[in-house]
Amino acid sequence: MKERIEWLKGLTYIPQKEIAWLIEQAELAEKQRAIIEENKRQQEVTVHQFQQAQEEIQRLTKENEELILKVEAQEEEIRDLEFENSNLEDEIEELEDKVEALEGAAE
Template structure:
């Protein structure tokens, strides 16, 4: 490609096929730039979504820990209540 460009620079008259090649290359460069920009945009969106997902996971993990602790307290209280009730029933049975 570089050789063609250098050859074109030296020409005073540029043949039609060379002009067509230049136009084709320019159009290709524009398409490639558009693809690069779209890929960059998609990458930015993906990074944002990934970071948001990380925040959501951290939040949900915290909630999960809080619910687990609360459930453990409820279970402990229920076990205590069951024990008290059993003791009362055994006392009434005697």
């Protein structure tokens, strides 16, 4: 192709057949340029989507870590409440025993 272009540059008269070839090459070059531009545009869109996905992953990771901490805190609170409940059940049992003892003594 390069040789043909150089040969054409040397001509003073360009035959119709060669003009048609030049037009065909120009059209092909324009199609290739359009394809390259579309590929660049799609690449930019893909990069932007990838960046958004990374940001979303970071946001979700942080949110997940916060939720894990909340769950752990709630689990600790539940353990504390269960322990407190166990102590209260023991106290209730002791009070019931005392009530029974007092009722027995009152009879």
